[in-house]
Amino acid sequence: MVIIAITINMARINPTALNNLSMVKFKLQSLSAVILGLLCLAVLILAVPRFVASLYALYPESVLSQMPAHLPTDTYLNSIKALDDALTWDDNPEYWQAKGLCFLALLNFSNTSVVQRRLWLIDAKLAISKGLSGSPVDAFAWFRLAVVNKMLNVDAISEDLRLSLYAGRVEPELLMHRLELAYFSSLVLGSDESGLWLKQVNLAWQLTPTKLVAFVIENPYAQEWVESAFVYDVEQLKHFNQAYDNATKKSITTRTH
Secondary structure, eight states: OHHHHHHHHHHHHHHHHHHHHHHHHHHHHHHHHHHHHHHHHHHHHHHHHHHHHHHHHHHHHHHHTTTTSOOOHHHHHHHHHHHHHHHHHOOOHHHHHHHHHHHHHHTTOTTOOHHHHHHHHHHHHHHHHHHHHHOOOOHHHHHHHHHHHHHTTOTTHHHHHHHHHHHOSOOHHHHHHHHHHHHHTTOSTTOTTHHHHHHHHHHHHHHOHHHHHHHHHHOGGGHHHHHGGGTTOHHHHHHHHHHHHHHHHHHHHHHHO
16 A cells, blocks of 8 residues: 555656656757757868868869979969969968979979079978978978078078988988988088988988989999998998999990990
8 A cells, every 4th residue: 555655646746757857858958959069060160161172272283193294384373373272271281382392393494584483482482381380290391491492592401401301211202312412412421410311321222222323323422421321331331332333334334335
């Protein structure tokens, strides 16, 4: 009887309690829906500019994918315009680097005046620097900046090359280009980072030995510097000298015939 009475009393109270629970549940669901809606709106706000920017960037991406093909001047100028439009929507470091590449591509046209070439170099430097400010770990971008500064006769090549080295020490496509620029700019010999550069010579010997030997043949004064990289490895020095002698003999034979 007691159990029956309790059950009857609960039945009398439950409708109100259930109603309150339903209201709480409804409010929680409404709050969740509002929060979810705000999150979706935030994602949409962030996604739309990037999406629009990516549409503008499609054309220059297609153009740059065809390099080093010699495309018309207008192709690169239109690419720069498209990248400017993309950057108004999304300040993406990759777009800045692409813009810098387009300006550098314009330098390949021989009918360009000296003044215009310098203006394009300055524009390329600004674009590359802007891209690096947003994404500094880019060995290729730092190298391109070093090349631009060398062409502009700016005394920042040493720092650019150093940062390129720190951003990516093992870059097979960049290795010999970086070594050559460092050597010709007299930035390696006697520098505080000479040990790091000599390690790059060792790396070049491991990854691109033919290119390293060809570089020394074309630049005989670099032989002593390259050989100093093998000072603690007599066997590798022997292999390098043998490869150098063979390549030199082959080069002489080719010229005489």
